[in-house]
Amino acid sequence: MEKNILFPQTGGFVHGGDYNPEQWLDRPDILEEDIRLMKKAGINSATLGVFSWSVLEPKEGEFHFEWLEAIIDRLYENGIYTVLATPSGARPAWLDAAYPEAMRVDRRGMRARHGGRHNHCMSSPKYREKVEIIDRKLAKRFGSHPGVILYHISNEFSGECFCPYCVKKFRQYLWEQYDHDIEKLNAAWWTTFWSHRYNSFDQIEPPFENGETSVMGLNLEWKRFTTWNTNDFMKHETGVLRSVTPEIPVTANFMRLFGGLDYRKMAPELDVISWDNYPEFHNDRETLAETMRETAFQHSVMRSLKAGKPFMMMESAPGLVNWQPVNKLKRPGIHRLACLQAIACGSDSVQYFQWRKSRGSFEQFHGAVVDHIGTDDTRIFREVAEVGDLLKKIAPAAGTTVRTRAALLFDWDNRWAVADTKALSQESKRYEETCRGIWEEFFKLGIDMDVVGSDENLNRYDLVVAPMLFLLQPGTAQNLKTFVERGGQLLATYFTGYVNRDTLCYLGGFPGDGLKELFGIVSEEIDSLYPGDRNGIQMADGSIWEVRDYAEILRVQDAEVLGSYTEDFYRGMAAVTCKHYGEGNAYYVAARTDAGRMRPLFEKMMKDARIFAQDLPEGVEYHERSGDEGTYAFYLNCTAEEKAVSGIRGKELLTGTRVDDSLILPEYGAAVVKRD
Ligand code: GLA
Ligand code: ZN
Numbered sequence: 001m002e003k004n005i006l007f008p009q010t011g012g013f014v015h016g017g018d019y020n021p022e023q024w025l026d027r028p029d030i031l032e033e034d035i036r037l038m039k040k041a042g043i044n045s046a047t048l049g050v051f052s053w054s055v056l057e058p059k060e061g062e063f064h065f066e067w068l069e070a071i072i073d074r075l076y077e078n079g080i081y082t083v084l085a086t087p088s089g090a091r092p093a094w095l096d097a098a099y100p101e102a103m104r105v106d107r108r109g110m111r112a113r114h115g116g117r118h119n120h121c122m123s124s125p126k127y128r129e130k131v132e133i134i135d136r137k138l139a140k141r142f143g144s145h146p147g148v149i150l151y152h153i154s155n156e157f158s159g160e161c162f163c164p165y166c167v168k169k170f171r172q173y174l175w176e177q178y179d180h181d182i183e184k185l186n187a188a189w190w191t192t193f194w195s196h197r198y199n200s201f202d203q204i205e206p207p208f209e210n211g212e213t214s215v216m217g218l219n220l221e222w223k224r225f226t227t228w229n230t231n232d233f234m235k236h237e238t239g240v241l242r243s244v245t246p247e248i249p250v251t252a253n254f255m256r257l258f259g260g261l262d263y264r265k266m267a268p269e270l271d272v273i274s275w276d277n278y279p280e281f282h283n284d285r286e287t288l289a290e291t292m293r294e295t296a297f298q299h300s301v302m303r304s305l306k307a308g309k310p311f312m313m314m315e316s317a318p319g320l321v322n323w324q325p326v327n328k329l330k331r332p333g334i335h336r337l338a339c340l341q342a343i344a345c346g347s348d349s350v351q352y353f354q355w356r357k358s359r360g361s362f363e364q365f366h367g368a369v370v371d372h373i374g375t376d377d378t379r380i381f382r383e384v385a386e387v388g389d390l391l392k393k394i395a396p397a398a399g400t401t402v403r404t405r406a407a408l409l410f411d412w413d414n415r416w417a418v419a420d421t422k423a424l425s426q427e428s429k430r431y432e433e434t435c436r437g438i439w440e441e442f443f444k445l446g447i448d449m450d451v452v453g454s455d456e457n458l459n460r461y462d463l464v465v466a467p468m469l470f471l472l473q474p475g476t477a478q479n480l481k482t483f484v485e486r487g488g489q490l491l492a493t494y495f496t497g498y499v500n501r502d503t504l505c506y507l508g509g510f511p512g513d514g515l516k517e518l519f520g521i522v523s524e525e526i527d528s529l530y531p532g533d534r535n536g537i538q539m540a541d542g543s544i545w546e547v548r549d550y551a552e553i554l555r556v557q558d559a560e561v562l563g564s565y566t567e568d569f570y571r572g573m574a575a576v577t578c579k580h581y582g583e584g585n586a587y588y589v590a591a592r593t594d595a596g597r598m599r600p601l602f603e604k605m606m607k608d609a610r611i612f613a614q615d616l617p618e619g620v621e622y623h624e625r626s627g628d629e630g631t632y633a634f635y636l637n638c639t640a641e642e643k644a645v646s647g648i649r650g651k652e653l654l655t656g657t658r659v660d661d662s663l664i665l666p667e668y669g670a671a672v673v674k675r676d
Contacts, residue, residue, distance in 0.1 A: 005399030006272060006310050006348040007045075007149050009081055012395030013343065015388050016045030016080070017352030017369065018315065021071050022055040023359070030374075031071070034356065035078050037376055041369060042388020045081045046355065047314070048072065049138070050155050051117065053087035053095075057134055060094055065141050076147030084138065084148050086237055088131045089155030090117035095130060102127035105163035107209045118158055122233035123165040135240045143245030152314070153237050153252040156276065158260050160226045162206055171201045173225050188502040189217030216420055216503040223416045227262040235269055253314040254305075256298040257432055259419075262412035264453045267305040275302045276315035276353065277342065282328045289619040289638035292341060293440050296448070296621060299345030300402075300439065301410070304450040308401055310348035318352050319367030319380045327365075333668040335383045336390070337636055340670045343394065344623035344634035345448070346402040350387060394653045394672050400627035405611055407450040407458065408439045409466035414454070417471040417503055424495070425528040428549045434467050434493075434592070441595035442602060446614025446622040458483040462609035468495045471503065477513035484518060485582030489605040492519065493589045494526060494552040519588045520559030520579035523552045527570075536566035537575040537591060545597040551575070552590040559588070562601075576601070617643045620665065631675045637665035650675040 007014055016038075024030045038046070048068065049056070057063050072082050096103055096114040101124045103112045112119055120127050142148050160166075178185040182198055191197045196215055198204055206222045207213045238250045249271035254263050256275065267273060279295045282288065302311050318335060320327045330338070339350045357368040369384045370376075376385075418431045435451075442449050442465075450461070454476040458464055464483060469476070469492060477497065484490050497511025506512020509522040516522055528550060529535070535547035540562055551565065554574045563576035577588045585608065587601065606613060614622045619639035625632045633650070637643045646662040650673040659673055 004309055004401070006312065007081070009149055010044050012398045013391040014045045014081075014312065014349035014351065015391050016043050016083070016349075017047060017355050018050055019046035019048055019355040020051070020358065021048070022052045022067065024356075025055070025067055030356075031074075033374070034370070035074060035080075037370055037381075038075075038080055038355070039078055040376055041381065041385040042392065043080060043355075045083055045149070045349070045351070046075055047083040047085060047152055047351065049087055050085040050152065051087065051090045052085075053090065053134065054092035056087060056138075057092065060098060063134075063137060065137070069141070072142060072145055072147050076145070080147075081149045082142075082145070082147045083150045083152050084142055085152035086131070086135050086138065086154055086241070088120070088135075088153075088237065091120060091127075095127075099124070099126040099130070101125075101163065101165065102130075104159065104161040105166070107160075107162060107207075109162060109208055109210075111163070118156060121161045121163050121165060122229045123161065123163070123169050125165070128233070128236055131237060132240050135237055136244060139241045139244035143241070143248055148248060150272065151238075151241050151248055151250040152274075153234055153250055156253055156255055157230050157234065157266075158255070158258065160206075160222070160260070162208060166229065167206060169229060170206050170222065170225050171204055173228060174204060174221060175201045177221070188504065189215050190504060191215060216417070219420050220413065220416055220503055224262070224413065226260065227265050227412075230261055231266050231269060234266065238269060251312065251314070254302065257301055259415070263305055264412060272309075272312055273302055273305045274312035274314035274349075277313050277338075278315075278317060278321055278324075279338070280324055281330050281334060281338075283326070287619070287639075288334070292338070292621065292636070292638040293443060294436065295338070296341060296345055296443060296623075297436050297439050297451075299342060299347065300448060301451045303346040303402055304407075304452055307450065310346055310399060310401060312349040312351065313342040313347040314349070314351050315353035316342070316351065317367040318369050318384050322363060322366040332379065332383070335380075336387055337638065337668050337670060339387045340390070340634065340672070341621070341623075341636055343391075343397070344621070344625070344636065344672075346625060348398050350391060352384070390654055393656075394632075396629070396653070396674070397625055397632040397672065400625040400632060402448055402623065402625055404448055404450055405461055405609065406442060406447050406463040406606075407452045407456070407461045407465075408435055409454060409456075409464060409469065410435050410451050411454045411469065411471070411473070413473065413501065414469055414471040417499065418468060418495075421470070421503070424526070424550065428528075428531070430549075431468050437595040438465050438467055438598075441599060443621070444616070445602070445606070446616055447606070447611060448623055454479070458488065459486075461488065463489045463605050463611055465491045466496070467493045470495050470498050471501065472497050472499070472511075472513050472515075473501050477515050477518070481514065481518050481581070484584035484586050487583035489585050489587075489609045491587040491589065491601070491605065494523070494550050494591055496523075496588075516557065518579070518581055519577065519586050520557045520581075521574070521577055521588055521590075522555040522557065523590065524555055525553040527551045527553070527568075535568055535591065537563040537593065538566050539563040539576065539600075541600065543597075543600070545593040547575075547591040547593055549592040551592075554588075554590050562587075565591070615647065617645065619643070620645060633673045633675055635663070635665055635671045635673075637667065637669045640667045642666055648673055648675070
C-alpha cells in the first residue's frame with residue numbers, strides 16, 4: 001500500500017478556495033488584508049483566474065499578467081499555494097464581438113448572444129485558438145512558479161451546441177463510429193422505422209427540438225458526442241498546458257452526478273478528480289442525516305473516477321449559496337461536519353467558493369469566507385478557521401484512500417438510454433435515485449461502495465449491485481459472468497439487459513447477451529404501476545416487501561425462487577431469485593421495492609462476500625481511509641443528539657485522546673480515530 005499525498009508541498013490537506021483578486025485591484029488594502037485573513041483561517045491554497053480573462057487580456061492580443069504574478073508571489077511568500085485556472089469558462093466581450101462563432105447554438109438552432117458563462121461552442125476554431133494562446137502564455141509565465149501546484153481547466157464543463165461546426169463534427173464522429181458505412185448506422189439505429197433511413201452521413205442532424213428526436217440511437221450518440229467533444233476541447237487545453245509544463249497536474253471541476261457529461265470518459269484525461277459540492281442543507285423534505293448521506297454518495301461517485309487516489313473537493317459554500325430554491329444558512333457546526341465528511345470520503349482538500357464576497361453582480365450574495373463586513377469576527381469565518389485547525393490535526397491521513405470490496409454499477413449511457421426510452425412510466429423511472437437508494441442502504445451498514453462503470457474490472461470486488469442495467473455495453477455481460485464465476489455476489493433488478501449499446505433490443509428473451517444463463521430467468525413482461533398501486537413480494541422468511549412502480553413477470557429456468565408476488569394476475573409468480581453460478585451467486589429482484597426492504601438480502605450477500613457491517617446508531621456515518629501506516633476511522637454524527645459508538649480502539653486525532661472500545665459523539669460531532 002502506498003501513500004499518495006496529492007500535494008506534498010502542503011504537507012497535508014489543501015484548504016482554500018476560489019479567490020478573485022482581479023475584482024479588487026483598485027483596493028490594495030483589501031488584497032493585503034486577504035493575506036492576513038487567509039493565514040488566520042489556516043488557508044494554504046487559492047484558486048486563481050477562473051473568470052479572469054477580461055482582466056488578463058482586456059483587448060485582443062494585449063496581455064496583463066503583472067497583477068496575477070504579484071498575487072501568486074505574495075501568496076507563496078505567505079505559504080499559500082496557487083491552483084491556476086485557465087480562463088475559458090467565460091468569454092470577454094471583445095471575443096464574442098469579433099468571433100460570434102464562439103457563442104453556442106441551442107436546441108432550437110438559436111445562437112446565444114454575448115453574456116453569461118459556460119456557454120461557448122466547444123468546436124469553434126477561433127475560440128480554441130484564443131484559448132490556446134492565453135493558456136500557453138499562462139503556462140509559460142507561471143508554470144515554473146514554485147507556488148503553482150495544479151492547473152484547473154475552465155470551469156464546470158457542461159452543455160451542448162448545435163452550430164454548423166458542431167453538426168459537421170458530429171457527422172464526422174458518426175462516420176468514424178460506424179466505420180464509414182451508412183448502412184451500418186441505419187441498421188444500428190433501426191432507421192427503417194417511420195422511414196427514417198439515411199443515404200449519407202451528411203443528412204444526419206443532431207436532435208434539434210423541431211427535428212429528429214425519435215431515433216433512440218441518434219439521441220444516445222448525440223449525448224456521447226457531447227461528452228466526446230467536451231473532452232476534445234478539454235484535451236485541447238490540457239495538451240497546451242502539458243506541452244509547456246508536463247510536471248504540473250491538471251484537474252477540471254465536475255458537478256456531482258451531472259446529467260450532461262459522462263465523467264467516466266473524461267476522468268482518464270485528468271491527473272486529479274475534483275468536484276463542487278453544494279448540498280441543500282436543512283431543506284424541508286429530508287433530515288440532515290439524509291442530506292449528508294446523499295452527499296456521501298456523490299463523493300463516492302467522484303472518488304471512484306480514479307480509484308486508489310484521493311480526489312479534491314474543489315468548491316463548497318462556507319455558509320450559504322444564492323441559487324438554491326431557498327438559500328438557507330448552514331447551521332452552526334454543520335460546516336465542520338460537511339468538511340470532515342469530504343475528507344472521510346477520500347478528498348485531500350476542503351475548498352470553498354468563494355474566499356471573499358464580490359460587491360456586485362450575480363453572486364454578490366453567495367456565501368464566502370469573508371463577507372461584505374470584511375472582518376474575521378464572524379461566525380462563518382470562525383467556523384472556517386476551525387476547519388483550518390482541524391485539518392492540521394488530521395494531516396497524517398492525507399494521501400490515504402478509501403478501499404472497499406463492494407461496488408455499485410452506474411453507467412452514464414444506461415442513464416441516458418433509460419431516460420430517453422419510451423417505456424415504463426413517464427414519472428417514475430428514477431434510475432439515479434434507485435442506484436443511490438441502494439448505495440445508501442449499504443452505507444447505513446458502514447459500507448462505502450465504489451460507484452463503477454460497466455467496463456470496470458470487477459476483480460477487486462466481492463459484491464456488486466447493478467440496478468436497472470437496461471443497456472449493456474459490449475463486454476458487460478461477460479464481465480458480470482466472470483465476476484460471479486470467480487465467487488462474486490451479484491444483484492441485478494427489473495429492467496436489466498433489454499438493449500445493446502445502440503439501444504437495439506436483445507432478441508430471444510431478456511436479460512440479453514448471455515445474462516439469462518447467469519440469472520437463470522427470462523423476463524417476459526414488465527408491468528408499470530400507477531403511483532397509488534401496490535403489489536407485494538412474499539419472502540421465504542415470512543416478510544413481505546412492498547412493490548411500487550415496476551414489476552417484471554419472470555419465467556424461471558434454473559434459479560431458486562426466494563420470493564413471489566402477492567397480488568394481481570401474476571400472484572404467486574417469482575419476483576426474487578438466486579442462481580448459484582460458478583463460485584458465486586447471481587440474485588435478481590424483478591420488482592421495485594424500497595432499498596430498506598432488501599436489507600436482509602444485502603446482509604446475506606455481505607456475509608457470503610465476508611464483508612462486515614458496522615453497528616451504527618441512526619444518523620451516524622462511518623468511513624475509513626487507509627494507507628501503509630494503517631487505517632483512519634471517521635465517525636460523523638449527523639444528528640442533534642449525542643450518540644455512542646463502540647468497537648473501536650486507537651488514538652482520536654481531533655482531541656488527541658485514546659479510545660478504548662467506545663466513544664461519545666456530541667451533536668453534529670465527529671471523531672477521527674487512527675486504529676490500533
Ligand atoms: C459553481 C461555480 C462557481 C460558483 C458556484 C456558486 O460551482 O463553479 O463559479 O458559481 O457554483 O455556488
Ligand atoms: Zn458549436
